[in-house]
Amino acid sequence: MxxxxxxxxxxxxxxxxxxxxxxxxxxxxxxxxxxxxxxxxxxxxxxxxxxxxxxxxxxxxxxxxxxxxxxxxxxxxxxxxxxxxxxxxxxxxxxxxxxxxxxxxxxxxxxxxxxxxxxxxxxxxxxxxxxxxxxxxxxxxxxxxxxxxxxxxxxxxxxxxxxxxxxxxxxxxxxxxxxxxxxxxxxxxxxxxxxxxxxxxxxxxxxxxxxxxxxxxxxxxxxxxxKTVVNYRIEATNPGGHSSIPIPDNAIYELSDALVKLRAFDFPLMLNDTTKAFFAKAGPARGGDMGKAMVTIATAPIGSPESKAAEALLNTDRSYHSMLRTTCVATLLDGGHANNALPQRAGANVNCRIFPGVPAEDVRATLAKVIADPKMTVKQVDDRGPLxxxxxxxxxxxxxxxxxxxxxxxxxxxxxxxxxxxxxxxxxxxxxxxxxxxxxxxxxxxxxxxxxxxxxxxxxxxxxxxxxxxxxxxxxxxx
The missing domain is CATH 3.40.630.10 (Zn peptidases)
Known part of the structure; x- marks a missing residue:
């Protein structure tokens, strides 16, 4: 032509x-x-x-x-x-x-x-x-x-x-x-x-x-x-009071405890046709132990000893860790209202990148389960688009x-x-x-x-x- x-x-x-x-x-x-x-x-x-x-x-x-x-x-x-x-x-x-x-x-x-x-x-x-x-x-x-x-x-x-x-x-x-x-x-x-x-x-x-x-x-x-981008707000509330008579029941402490739990939590391993193909094809080019783990994660049954060992190694690479699951991370903090007052409110934005096919509500429910504190709320505040x-x-x-x-x-x-x-x-x-x-x-x-x-x-x-x-x-x- x-x-x-x-x-x-x-x-x-x-x-x-x-x-x-x-x-x-x-x-x-x-x-x-x-x-x-x-x-x-x-x-x-x-x-x-x-x-x-x-x-x-x-x-x-x-x-x-x-x-x-x-x-x-x-x-x-x-x-x-x-x-x-x-x-x-x-x-x-x-x-x-x-x-x-x-x-x-x-x-x-x-x-x-x-x-x-x-x-x-x-x-x-x-x-x-x-x-x-x-x-x-x-x-x-x-x-x-x-x-x-x-x-x-x-x-x-x-x-x-x-x-x-x-x-x-x-x-x-x-x-x-x-x-x-x-x-x-x-x-x-x-x-x-x-x-x-x-x-x-x-x-x-x-x-x-x-x-x-x-x-x-x-x-x-x-x-x-x-992935789908969704933001959630986790929030602790409290009657507050005078800072001269503190008590353990403190909104900022509760929020801190919740964030520590989230930091320690990993969403479960997930794979789809695209990520399987990625790891299977990119693994040989990467070579070494990491390359072998990439091939294994694409071929071994999820939950098998081989898959678990490969996942542990892949999780040391932040990009591979993210490709293998939904991820959530705290990105913004706010709390308290005065220097001399116990906080009445403390909250954090948690930014999640959700694996294809996982409903946003399921992720919200998982965050609430991990936090395991009935005094705290976990609410979806926005999303970038559809599932x-x-x-x-x-x-x-x-x-x-x-x-x-x-x-x-x-x-x-x-x-x-x-x-x-x-x-x-x-x-x-x-x-x-x-x-x-x-x-x-x-x-x-x-x-x-x-x-x-x-x-x-x-x-x-x-x-x-x-x-x-x-x-x-x-x-x-x-x-």
């Missing part, structure tokens, strides 16, 4: 020689399509779309101009927002396919970023800087590189008259980074379900990891499922990704992973649209500064990831 001709033929020129699974740095000048993509990416990063100082709506306006310049019209573009959140709007754009029977593919991206303060950063967070093999700027990795890839892909396909079998839909939303914001993905799922209807969605959460500092790519991940559902690992989804990982990153395993964090895919899965985070992009194991200082993306990862994801979407759209 014309689309595949220019972009995919350039993949070899981009990659040059493959070094340890990583494309060698590109010495040649950027191709025209790469230069246009870089300019788009730069514009996205340099537009502040944080919830406090920026505007997703402004960035959506700029994206709409790009799409209209590519040939999309009123019938193809839908803008959305709500009156009480005018700066948190988004858009949906549709590229029709030729098939009347194959369901569409939805590309999802959030435009918002975590706020960044200039005085804390080495560089201006809202200035796009290329330096030392990295792109720097707020959103450079989370997730404006992927946003730029999706927008660039949709624009070029329209300009070049590409006719895929499946319709492609792109939804760019706000609110993913802030629990109290207007969440565009949730709004679309609940109010515009037909607009975003798709067989499946491609979203953030996947991608690879290097050995460190932009080095060798050691793994590529397919994000399949995630998490893990999408199926099907050959249709995994097969093309595996082939392209072998092509672009020879010798690097593709490993499915369940996120212990959260994405907007949870809202899609709740209405029957499975959401996957594809491989292709990659970053350093320290998180590349996402949500923190001096956020960055590896230059060659962005360009190679663009080629990879264009080829992956093209294959999905024509299967």
């Amino acid at each position: 014309k689309h595949g001709g220019q972009l995919l033929a350039g993949a070899a020129a981009l990659a040059g020689v493959m070094v340890g699974g990583v494309a060698a740095a590109q010495d040649a000048p950027l191709r025209p399509d790469q230069a246009a993509f870089r300019a788009l990416y730069k514009e996205l990063v340099e537009t502040d779309s944080s919830i406090t100082t920026g505007s997703c709506t402004l960035l959506a306006d700029k994206v709409e101009k790009h799409l209209r310049a590519a040939g999309y019209g009123d019938a193809d573009i839908t803008r959305f927002a709500v009156p009480d959140h005018p700066k948190e709007g988004g858009l949906v754009v549709i590229l029709p396919g030729t098939s009347k029977t194959l369901k569409p593919i939805l590309l999802l991206g959030h435009l918002d970023v975590v706020v960044a303060k200039r005085e804390d950063w080495t560089r201006n967070p809202y200035e796009f800087v290329e330096e030392g093999g990295y792109f720097y700027g707020r959103g450079a990795s989370d997730m404006k590189a992927m946003d730029a890839i999706w927008i660039d892909m949709m624009a070029r396909m329209k300009k070049e008259g590409v006719k895929n079998k499946r319709t492609l839909k792109l939804a760019l939303t706000c609110g993913e980074e802030t629990s109290w914001a207007f969440n565009g993905a949730q709004y679309l799922a609940n109010n515009k379900r037909d607009l975003i209807d798709a067989e499946f969605a491609l979203n953030e959460g996947g991608g690879g990891r290097t050995s460190g500092s932009g080095g060798k790519v050691i793994v590529q991940n397919m994000h399949v499922g995630e 998490a559902k893990s999408p199926p690992l099907t050959p249709f989804i995994v097969g093309p990704a595996e082939r392209l990982v072998a092509k672009y990153y020879p010798g690097v395993p593709l490993v499915p992973v369940m996120s212990t964090g959260a994405t907007d895919g949870i809202y899609l899965e709740a209405v029957g649209i499975p959401s996957y985070g594809p491989p292709g992009l990659y970053g350093d194991p320290d998180g590349s500064g996402a949500h923190g200082l001096n956020e960055r993306a590896i230059v060659k990862a962005v360009y190679t990831g663009r080629e990879f994801l264009n080829e992956l979407v093209t294959e999905y759209a024509n299967k």
Whole structure:
């Protein structure tokens, strides 16, 4: 196809020689399509779309101009927002396919970023800087590189008259980074379900990891499922009194006792298809005793001596410990009302990341049982969304990704992973649209500064990831 001709033929020129699974740095000048993509990416990063100082709506306006310049019209573009959140709007754009029977593919991206303060950063967070093999700027990795890839892909396909079998839909939303914001993905799922209807969605959460500092790519991940985020408040109350005549019955002491119990408690081991596949495939690559334990946990019956021994070792790694169960941790404290008074109230926020399929009420009941103090209350105060559902690992989804990982990153395993964090895919899965985070992009194991200082993306990862994801979407759209 014309689309595949220019972009995919350039993949070899981009990659040059493959070094340890990583494309060698590109010495040649950027191709025209790469230069246009870089300019788009730069514009996205340099537009502040944080919830406090920026505007997703402004960035959506700029994206709409790009799409209209590519040939999309009123019938193809839908803008959305709500009156009480005018700066948190988004858009949906549709590229029709030729098939009347194959369901569409939805590309999802959030435009918002975590706020960044200039005085804390080495560089201006809202200035796009290329330096030392990295792109720097707020959103450079989370997730404006992927946003730029999706927008660039949709624009070029329209300009070049590409006719895929499946319709492609792109939804760019706000609110993913802030629990109290207007969440565009949730709004679309609940109010515009037909607009975003798709067989499946491609979203953030996947991608690879290097050995460190932009080095060798050691793994590529397919994000399949995630935990549910729920907050609970545990609270002790007391009549209080004068501090000059203390008694053991003290709300702060009771709260402290409860938190000590929670610290010592582990939710039981749980596994699903995604985590079993992760440990089974990542174990051999890890090697050593930890690698053996990873394989054992995926294969031995839960509760067997082998499983218990493997679990004990895996629990020493905080990431593996979290993947194997629901976790809860105290994150905020408050209590008392005066220096010279016995506390009448003391409370704590407990932030839980709930394993897919476990009801939030079951977790609340477990917390109350562990605390075992009838004088204390345990209440659910909020949640980030619906109960998490893990999408199926099907050959249709995994097969093309595996082939392209072998092509672009020879010798690097593709490993499915369940996120212990959260994405907007949870809202899609709740209405029957499975959401996957594809491989292709990659970053350093320290998180590349996402949500923190001096956020960055590896230059060659962005360009190679663009080629990879264009080829992956093209294959999905024509299967």
